[in-house]
Amino acid sequence: MPLVEVTLSEGREPAAIRALIHEVHAAVERSLGAPAQSIRVIVREVPRTHWAAGDETLAERDSRGG
Numbered sequence: 001m002p003l004v005e006v007t008l009s010e011g012r013e014p015a016a017i018r019a020l021i022h023e024v025h026a027a028v029e030r031s032l033g034a035p036a037q038s039i040r041v042i043v044r045e046v047p048r049t050h051w052a053a054g055d056e057t058l059a060e061r062d063s064r065g066g
C-alpha cells in the first residue's frame with residue numbers, strides 16, 4: 001500500500017490541495033503500477049506560526065513582507 005505524505009504550511013485553497021492529491025495519486029499509480037484503491041495520499045497543513053526556518057516563523061516572515 002503506497003502512502004505519500006505531503007506537509008504544507010496552511011493557507012492554500014482547498015481546490016489546490018485537491019488538485020495536488022490528484023496529481024500525487026496519478027504519479028504513484030503511473031510510476032509504480034499500484035492499484036488505485038491501494039494508494040494513500042495524506043496532506044498535512046502546519047500553521048505558519050508553527051513552522052520556522054532560521055529561527056523565524058513563516059508568519060513572522062509574512063509580517064515583514066519577506
Ligand SMILES: O=C(O)C/C=C/C(=O)C(=O)O
Pocket residue numbers: 007008009010052053
Ligand atoms: O510553502 C510551504 O507550504 C512551506 C514553505 C516553507 C518555507 O518557505 C521554508 O521552509 O523556508
